[in-house]
Amino acid sequence: MTVWDRPEPSPRPAPLDRERIVAAAVALADEGGLEAVSLRKVAARLGAGPMRLYGYIATKEELFDLMVDEVYAEILPEGRPGDWREALRVLAERTRLAALRHEWLADLLGGRPALGPNALAVSEATLAALDGLADVDTAMRAVETVGAYYIGAIRREIANLRAERATGLSESDWQRARGPHVTGMLATGRFPALAKFVHEGTEVDAGTSFATGLEWILDAVAAKLARPPA
CATH class of the missing domain: 1.10.10.60 (Homeodomain-like)
Incomplete structure (x- = not known):
């Protein structure tokens, strides 16, 4: 029970x-x-x-279950998604925003399925948008794939925020402080691919990185849904 x-x-x-x-x-x-x-x-x-x-x-575990379901009320979409892509995007984005308000949520995401009424309502809203587009197993794998992305991205972002508070250094401050070490290592010529990415790559904020990666994952899901069954 x-x-x-x-x-x-x-x-x-x-x-x-x-x-x-x-x-x-x-x-x-x-x-x-x-x-x-x-x-x-x-x-x-x-x-x-x-x-x-x-x-x-x-138990405390039951309390955690109730806390997670309380936050799922914040994740639940406010209206009916226009299509499956919007449904999965909204789920990812609203989960990220909820985790930024309640950082502890990141520690409880990705385990066993949440079974509270709010969590089940979120699942219902998401799966309803995929109903009829593919067989049940394909739809479930689509949801799991997007979930694996945004849970991992959220955990990384929260870990960086915690590190900033613990050290008092922002990501940019931390990079500048370690700059001499990285520059010296790259100058050895042992890491040419890494050197190219460090020198030529464009730094973006966490929100932009999250949104870009999410669109790439949704593109991959769209390609799979568009493929005729074997």
């Missing part, structure tokens, strides 16, 4: 419900990451005894 199937206990003697518990947990995670979340800390924020929370949530 999942946490969503289990009924909540009575709110007495003090007002308490899963909605308030999850909101407090999300606030703690936004402030200090997942390591800042425990049933004891959530209870303290709500002014309740820790044991009271166990009537609503059995």
Whole structure:
């Protein structure tokens, strides 16, 4: 039985419900990451005894499941996507924006499928846009392929943001600080391909990089969907 199937206990003697518990947990995670979340800390924020929370949530893993589903409400498209490509693009973009608001989400993406009502609504909206365009297995592989891209890209972006805070150096500052080492290594002539990319490549911001890579992945999916079945 999942946490969503289990009924909540009575709110007495003090007002308490899963909605308030999850909101407090999300606030703690936004402030200090997942390591800042425990049933004891959530209870303290709500002014309740820790044991009271166990009537609503059995484990910290269940609490994380509820927190993720709370954020999926932010990811859910506001309207019906125009086509499959827009549906997958919107899913990727809204997931990235949600992760930038709630960085801890990046640590919980990519595991087992989220089964909460909001997560299932997101899946429904996405798969509905692909219904009838290809067989079920092809449609699922399309969603998985796009998901693998944006989850990886989001995790990398969040990791860079965390590194900036930990070191006090922006990406540009970090590159300048390591510039002499990189320049010296490239000058040895041992890394000609890398030297070409470093000297001739154009640096773009994380948002542009994400959007460009996403369009390339969608182009690949479009080519697969357009190919007649073997």
